[in-house]
Amino acid sequence: MSEPRNKLDIEVTVNGRRHAATVEARTSLGEFLREALGYTGTHLACEHGVCGACTVRLDGKAVRSCLMLAVQADGAEIVTVEGLAGADGTFHPVQQAMRDNFALQCGFCTPGVAITLATLYDGDTRPTVEQMELAMSGHICRCTGYQGIRRAIRQLAGEAPASADHAGEQA
Ligand code: FES
Ligand code: FES
Numbered sequence: 001m002s003e004p005r006n007k008l009d010i011e012v013t014v015n016g017r018r019h020a021a022t023v024e025a026r027t028s029l030g031e032f033l034r035e036a037l038g039y040t041g042t043h044l045a046c047e048h049g050v051c052g053a054c055t056v057r058l059d060g061k062a063v064r065s066c067l068m069l070a071v072q073a074d075g076a077e078i079v080t081v082e083g084l085a086g087a088d089g090t091f092h093p094v095q096q097a098m099r100d101n102f103a104l105q106c107g108f109c110t111p112g113v114a115i116t117l118a119t120l121y122d123g124d125t126r127p128t129v130e131q132m133e134l135a136m137s138g139h140i141c142r143c144t145g146y147q148g149i150r151r152a153i154r155q156l157a158g159e160a161p162a163s164a165d166h167a168g169e170q171a
Helices: 029-036 093-100 110-121 129-136 147-156
Strands: 007-014 017-024 055-058 061-064 077-079
Touching: 017 029, 029 055, 055 110, 061 110, 093 110, 093 147, 110 129, 110 147, 129 147
Parallel strands: 007 077
Antiparallel strands: 007 017, 055 061, 055 077
């Protein structure tokens, strides 16, 4: 009987760049992206699929990279937060809307939030406020009180952002 293989060879494309690597079968995709490939914009927090901080785009879908094994991503096209801006540094519309509306504070949750919103935004039809807010139910932010994120969502949906005076807002 052959021994089980603890390491496997995989290839992934991350932000348009091809990577070949040998990974342990138990390594999560998030850990692989951060530790082996250096895409540290992908944050790991709960590692239980709850907080959304580790979200990346994989073959067009927003997925939690803490819940996937790296070997399951073999052959996949992945976009991390480092791949959202244009080659010239121009922000993705989601990044711009988040900046315009103070939709981040410490920034820990931000890569996952940005990837989820950008994946909806880059789809075939412009997402509605309701669709984007529903998608945010999969993300925990401990800082912003969420109102900045909701304003960014309204801007992305083409609705006028709220007043610039945001002092004292609560979640
Ligand atoms: S680290 Fe993956 S959902 Fe929290
Ligand atoms: S900005 Fe700090 S956790 Fe969201």
